[in-house]
Amino acid sequence: MQASKKSEFLALYQEFSEDYPLTEKGKEHVSAYSKHRQQGQQNYREVEAVAARGEDITDLVLLKWIPYSDTPANREREVWIHHAPCVTGDLVKKSENNGNTVDWAETAKTIFQFVKHCNDNPADLETACQNYETSPHSKGFQTGYLTPILNALRPDDFLLINSKSQRSINYFTNSNYSTKIANYPQINDAERQLVNSIASDMRAIWDSELRDDDQFDIFCHWLTAIKKHTLKPPKYWKISPGDGAWQWDECRDNGFIALGFSELMDVSNLSQQEFNVQRDKIINQYPELNWNKDGGVNQVWKFSQISEGDRIVANRGISEVVGIGTVTGAYYYQHDAEKQRHRLPVHWDDTTVRSFNFPKGWVKTLIPLNANRFSDILQAPKIQEGMTLMGKGDVSIQPPNETYTLTQCSKDTYIDEALLHSWVSATNRKKQAILYGPPGTGKTYLAQRLARHLLSEGDGCKEIVQFHPAYTYEDFIEGIRPKQGENGGLDYPVVAGQFINFCEKARKRQDTCVLIIDEIxxxxxxxxxxxxxxxxxxxxxxxxxxxxxTFSIPNNVRILGTMNTADRSIALVDHALRRRFAFLPLYPNLLGLAQFHADTDFAVDGLIQVLTDVNQSIGDLQYQLGTSFFLQKSLKDDLQAIWQMEIEPYLEEYFFDQPDKVKQFRWDAIKTQLQA
Structure with a gap:
């Protein structure tokens, strides 16, 4: 998603979270997802059982697998009531009244075969869709009719797609997907990628009981059916809140942006021709205003035509952005305002002060922007709290953190980029995660790299703390620390622990901050x-x-823990604590070991085979021998010392009552194979 689209999405999602979920209809909508899925699964089993007996399934498929609206008549007919209905009344009668001739038995059979194929073979979705689309009995039954039952059966594989979600996906991804079943595999993937990219942002605004894709779906319903967004691209405008942004505090706190030239009075009901007449009348009547027909006064007309959904950039001078917002209504004239009476209601989505050098000639109050310029502004560096302008528009700015992409992280850790992406998404969703696995799998190294990615290009900070058996609440949160008083006695102040101090630092940052807890x-x-x-x-x-x-955890804080499962099993961790973390498994990566030594003079095949034999003998995934012991360029020279001083002691401890197993993996027993 482009930066400008993401900014618009976040503004709309914030508005949605405040407008819909807490209403009675919103609460009903939220509860409907689980209920309707369960009913859909029950309906599927019922129809499948009837089909297995060789009985007619026509009516059951049309009534139990197609989503209907919640009406008294439909409840009486015991159809599948769904929060995303496609049918209001009697499907068959409606078709007949429209003069259509339909072989309903064949249509139901085609739908049954399609849904069953998808449910039994989810990886074969594209073939199922192609086969369905070529059937003469599939006409009219597209994604809105069929994806609700697929989603009920396999929500992880099949997302619910109807016209609301389709239009929203196309809008936010600049795509052109259709609602035809033939196009479903593509739009299904597109929505999954979109939701993965915004899941943490949605959760930060409204962290509901719903799945991430359901949160997006209910947002799409609100956006199109309640807010009635046109889903047309917005326009972008730079508007200065007075010279030197003198009115910014008022605009920000009261949700508007304004222009001067108040003598024009209200222009909301004027055509452009009528505006020009009014303008000329004022110019002639009050020459002391020094207005020019071709000058700034014409900005008022442009200002009055700005539409709901358009984006506003508020600037201070030619080098600072003070706010970015979304227009939430029509132009109005504030009669009782002392100045700047021409106004637009604005929801200020982002009030971070940013450094941005506007081009020369941009001193006008109102200037249109293109989408690329708006995206550049969204990504402009932030001016840290407490920093001030140093001179003519120059700003003292703390450099952002270095760029560190998941591609770089994958290269450094030899872990698949898609897997890393899922781990980052899980970390942002839960806001805390634990990397767990046996010794030598690179848990701390990976935690450092994931933190580096989470901090990439932002102003966030990172700290690391080592847990141990003597570590306490007083060390981590707060506790009494005796110290010598002024008169030689002892004082007992309450002193903040490492986590409290870390959170206070994070509150002063705009972007993600990461605390790594090693050996958690x-x-x-x-x-x-x-x-x-x-x-x-x-x-x-x-x-x-x-x-x-009073204390709370800032929303920009992420916690990454590491856990050695050979030291203490994950099963021993408090259940209440376990459900608060995402758990990310890390096991011996033999492929990564081979990739590392592809550029060294060490022949790694023998070592890989020995490690495979060792781990098979261990026979427990949580105690297997990792590869990080051997990730060094000088391995050829150091291998004997590593094996005898690090590997053998570990094997002696694990096989303490099986000395013969240790013996078969002593250096003298395997050195020939390792050095081959």
Whole structure:
């Protein structure tokens, strides 16, 4: 999604979260997803059982697999009531009244075969869609009719696509997908990629009980059916909130942007010709205003024509952006305002101050922007809190963090980029994750690289803390620390722990901040975390700590833990804690070992075979021997020392009661194979 589209999406999603989910209809809509899926699954089994007996399934398919609206008549007919209906009344009668001749038995059979094919072979979706599309009995039954039942059966594989979601996907991805079944595999993938890219942003605004794709679906319903967005591309405008942005605080706090030339009075009902007459009348009547027919006064007409959904960039001078917003209504004239009476209502989505050098000649109050310029502004560097203008538009700016893409991370860690993407998405969704696996799998190394990616190009910070058996709540959250007082006695102040201090730093940053907790399971987690157990699940809440201080976790904080499963099994971690983290498994990566040594003088095949034999003998995934011991350029020279001083002691401990197994993996027993 382009930066400008993403900014618009986030503004609309914020508006949606405040407007719809907490209404009675919104609550009903939220609860409907699970209920209608369960009913759809039951309907599928019912029809499948009838078909297996060789009985007629025509009516059942048309009534139980097609989504109907919730009406008294439909409830009485016991059809499948669904939150995304395609049929209001009697499907067969409607078709007959329209003069259509339909072989309903063959149509139902075609639908049955298609849905069953998809359910039994989800990976074969494209073939199923092609076969269905070529059938003469598929006419009229496209994605809106058929994807609700597919989604009920396999929500992870098949997303619900109807005209609402189709139009929204096309709008936000600049695509042109249709609602035909033949196009379903492509739009299904497109929505999945779109939702993955915005899931963490949606959760940060409204973290509901729904799946990520359901959150997007209910947003699409609101956007098209309730807000009635035209889904046409917005226009972009730079508007200065007064010279030197003198009116910015008022505009930001009260949700508007304004222009001067108040003597023109209200222009909302004027045609452009009538506006010109009014303008000329004022110019002739008040020459002291020094207005020019070709000058700034004409900006008022452009201003009055700006549409709901258009984007506004508020600037200060020629080097600062102070706010970015979305127009939420029509132009109005504020009669009782002292100045700047021509106004537009604006929801200010982003009030981060940014450095942006506008081109010369952009000193006018109102200037149209193109989409590329708007995207450049969205990505302009942020001016950190407390920093001030140094001179003629020059800004002292802390450089953003270095760029570190997932492609670079994949290259550095030898882990598939798609898998890394899913892990990053999970981390942003849950806001805390644990990398777990046996020793030597590179958990801490990967945590550092994932943190580096999460911080990429932002102003966020990173810290690392090592947990151990003696680590306490007082170390992590807060506790009493005795210190010598002024008169030689002892004082007992309450001192913030590492996590509190980290969160205070994060509050001063705009972007993601990452705390890495190494060996997280070596401490008593329930005791160390305390109230954090609650806050990790409810990020928008705050709690009162024992000291009386109120505390909450900033939304931009991510926690990455590492857990050695050979030290303590994941099964021993408190269940309440486990459900607050995403758990990311990391096991020996023999392919990565081979890739690393492709550029060294060490022949790695023998080592890979020995490690495979060792891990087969261990026979427990959580205790297998990792590869990070051997990821060094000088391995040829150091291998014997590594094996005898690091690998053998580990095997002696694991096979403490099976000395013969240790013996078969001693250096003298395997060195020939390793050095081959």
């Amino acid at each position: 399971n070596r401490a008593n987690l329930a005791q160390v975390f305390g109230e954090l157990m609650y806050l990790m699940e409810y990020r928008d809440h705050e709690v009162t700590l024992p000291s009386g201080r």
